[in-house]
Amino acid sequence: DVMGLVGESGCGKSTLGKLFLCEFPYSGDIRYGGKELSRMNRVKRTGIVGYLGHDPELFNDTVRSNILMGNEQLDPWESLRYVCLGSEVKAMEDGIETLVGSGGVRLSGGQGQRLSLARTLSHKRPILVLDDPFSALDRNTEAQIFENLKKLASDSIVLLISHRLYLFPELDRVIWLENGEAKVGTHEELVGNTPDYAAQFDAQRGEQP
Numbered sequence: 001d002v003m004g005l006v007g008e009s010g011c012g013k014s015t016l017g018k019l020f021l022c023e024f025p026y027s028g029d030i031r032y033g034g035k036e037l038s039r040m041n042r043v044k045r046t047g048i049v050g051y052l053g054h055d056p057e058l059f060n061d062t063v064r065s066n067i068l069m070g071n072e073q074l075d076p077w078e079s080l081r082y083v084c085l086g087s088e089v090k091a092m093e094d095g096i097e098t099l100v101g102s103g104g105v106r107l108s109g110g111q112g113q114r115l116s117l118a119r120t121l122s123h124k125r126p127i128l129v130l131d132d133p134f135s136a137l138d139r140n141t142e143a144q145i146f147e148n149l150k151k152l153a154s155d156s157i158v159l160l161i162s163h164r165l166y167l168f169p170e171l172d173r174v175i176w177l178e179n180g181e182a183k184v185g186t187h188e189e190l191v192g193n194t195p196d197y198a199a200q201f202d203a204q205r206g207e208q209p
Contacts, residue, residue: 002150002158004168004187006197007177013161016177017129020049020159032127050125052133056112058104063089064096067119079122082148083114084141109136117145121152128153131161143167165201 005013019026022038022045030037032048040048058066067076076096080086088111092098104112113136120128134142146167149158160171168174169187176183176190176197183194191198 001156001172002153002160002170003173003175004165004171005159005161005175005177006163006165006168006200008196009163011177012180013177014054014131017051017131017159017161018053020127020129021045021051048126050120050123050128052116052120052128052130054131054135056104056116058100058102058107058112058115060099060102062094062097062099063092063115066100066115067122069119069123071123074122076118076122079118082121082145082152083118084144085111085114085118110138110141113137114145121149124152124156126156128156128158129161130158132163133160134162134164139166146170165204168201 005016007013018024019030020037022030026038037045037049063080064076067079068074077086080089080096089096089098098106100106100112100115104115107115113133117130117133120130134145137145142164150170171187173184174187174190174197176194178196183190183197185193187201191201
């Protein structure tokens, strides 16, 4: 399932996403398989939750190494195809062995974002938290990657944090955060009962790709 998390700026979307990493205390429960995440040891929790934050966390190493992270059993080209980056990597001077620079400084913003996403998707977890993974991409590329993401997420739970809503009608569930409260439903349900969500969706629907 793919769930969207959205709300006005500053409503706590990114904070909620980081709670799955248990990096700071929280009240309430976050459970997987009936077990509270914060009571699991770090190794077990890391095997359950995959997280991709705002900024690409890329090492001063090759494209290949940034994807594989030492796991030579994985196919980096498959991951690059998932994020529509394969042809661009092939066109680079050293191909998949191209050095990306610290933080991916030798890549464009969109390339760095997609490379980070490729790494996250290649190391698949039952829960994936993706914080605004398409912000530097054009709509056509985003739509292609989203289709691939839905296939990959067929047996996982993906929490997609975003302020871009034009793909939200295709999500299984949407969470709207506002004033410390959450409304959960399908896109159609929220359009019908949450005026601010409906207004934000309508405003973006009129934008040109």
